[in-house]
Amino acid sequence: MKYDVVIIGSGFGSLTAAALLANRGLKICVLEQAKYPGGSASSYKRKGYWFETGATTLVGLDQHMPLRSVLDYTGIKVPLVRLEPPMQVHLPNGEVLTRYGNLEIWIKEAERVFGPHRQREFWEHCYRISQSVWRTSTRQLSFPLSNAKDFFFSALRATPGQVMLLPGAFRNMEDVLRKHNLLQNKLFVDFVNEQLLITAQNYLHEVNELFGATALCYTLYSNYYVPGGLINLVKPFIEFITSAGSEIKYGQEVGSVKPTAEGYLIRTGKGGFESNFVIAGIPLNNTLQLFDDKKVQRRLQRYLLPSEQLNGAFSMGLILKGEEAKQVLHHQVHIPEGLPIIGSKSIFISFSHATDTFRAPAGEVIASISTHVRHPQQTLIENKSELEQAILDGLIKHGLIRQENILSVQSATPGAWISWTRRAYGAVGGYPQYRHMKPWQLKDARLDHRGAYICGDTVYPGQGIAGVCLSGMIAVNKLVQDHF
Structure with a gap:
């Protein structure tokens, strides 16, 4: 056929x-x-x-x-199932930052944790950019341009708002923080870097304003389970x-x-x-x-x-019993000292919904954990147990799980991703x-x-x-x- x-x-x-x-x-x-x-x-x-x-x-x-x-x-x-709030971030200073879906409530939370200086202007600016980027993305389906028809249809669908986005491609998120006088706020810079890593796969000095503002604002849109x-x-x-x-x-x-x-x-x-x-x-x-x-x-x-410019992942799956139902399902945990072997400075953990008995029986919860592995082709993880324990210790320290509630632990390295998905180098998360x-x-x-x-x-x-x-x-x- x-x-x-x-x-x-x-x-x-x-x-x-x-x-x-x-x-x-x-x-x-x-x-x-x-x-x-x-x-x-x-x-x-x-x-x-x-x-x-x-x-x-x-x-x-x-x-x-x-x-x-x-x-x-x-x-x-x-x-x-809509999630509100969609995420919490556990910062190095012990603060738990809740990423509310409502812009006004989120700005107040950011001001509470990072201080009131220029937070409102920064987040209102990023949110405006993100709205324009999303509107443009579904209108400009001939982009990027690679033939005459692309130019014709893109010009046909162009609006003044789209043209106004262009300068953002030449600024990075470090420039945006500098403009808002926020680079001296180390706690905030660390937060932005680790948030960008899970959404744009890189840090603020590399991510341009268009992608960066959109990536940082993804919790301000509807998040679902x-x-x-x-x-x-x-x-x-x-x-x-x-x-x-x-x-x-x-x-x-x-x-x-x-x-x-x-x-x-x-x-x-x-x-x-x-x-x-x-x-x-x-x-x-x-x-x-x-x-x-x-x-x-x-x-x-x-x-x-090449591999040196990509990220792999070390991932874990936990079965937990007796854990209290989580009101927030997604959490990022900062590990400022870095994890052993891979050096990653944050962990992302997602819990199954308490009412979801399809994934696990009543009274049990599935937790999915991941952390970045830079240059996956070169970074060999021969001692998984050391890395597993460091991740579990970090999650226990921040009160997200309890050791006695762990029924099962499984983990996968970038090598497992190669076997599983055939993706080159075991790279995940995209370019x-x-x-x-x-x-x-x-x-x-x-x-x-x-x-x-x-x-x-x-x-x-x-x-x-x-x-x-x-x-x-x-x-x-x-x-x-x-x-x-």
Whole structure:
């Protein structure tokens, strides 16, 4: 059988693209090397419990945001529980900072913890930027520009507000803090750095104002929990795609993509698949290995980031019994002295909802923990128990868990991510933001300017479920713009 589009990988960017294309009546085949769909935004089952694969937070459902646009367009329904407040941050001085979803309440909380000096101006400024960025993102689906049609459609949809955003691409978040006279506030600088690390994968001297302001404000938009885990965000997309007559095939690791006279031949260890078009929903580093086409390789080479510029993750899953129900499910814990072996200075922990008996029986809770591993190819973690204990000690110290309530501990290194997801170096979280890379210099959705495209967290716009959802929208928009 020949498909209209073959999509490589079933991460959320891929599923977004598949749903949008299936909704247009095209015959889609999604090829997934694992046995579960969703990539880094899914869940897996072990010993009767459901653990999150990677991502644990969900945003993007407010007006002008990508996931809201896709759900409205397709009619897909996702079970959701809104979280308020969405997060707490445990700072080095012992303060617990609550990241409220209401801007006014959040500013008062920031002033309480960091002092009143210029906090209001800073957060109002960042929130205005973030609103403009989100509005622009879903209007400018031809961005980044890589052919004449992109320029035409972007100009057609341009507004004065979008033009006003441009200077923010040339400022970094360090400049913004300096402008608001906040760089001397070390507690605040440390807070901003660690918050940017979990949203933009880098620190304030590297992250530009557009991405940085948007990243810092993600708790000021609706945050959700998906009962049963993020697998139940993925399942409605799978059901929509298959009910439209398209397919998803598991255990199909793609080895090569070759252009043919009438499209593409995608080979896996189990056979070949023909299609008119192809979308790679896997990282750029992996995509490069699939194409023998020298032009594609030259185009991609300039965008690739090596391991030393990427982050992996050390992740843990806990089963807890007897813990009090958490009113706030997501917590970031600062570890100023750094964790052993990897040096990471913060831990992120997410708890399953107290009423979610699908992931764990009543009276038990699942906790998902992650921390960054810089240069994952080089950072070998041979003594997992030392790192595990340091993380548990930090969480116990801040009162988030109790040792006697731990029923089970499991952990995974970047090496496990390679085995599990096949992502190069075991890198997760997407490509970090770097100051020298402006938004229009990030890789756009076209691979060969013929019929091959790409989406996911290593191309524009980058990280998070909302970001990869937008990348899937852009890939579809450019495919349709080019060929239909």
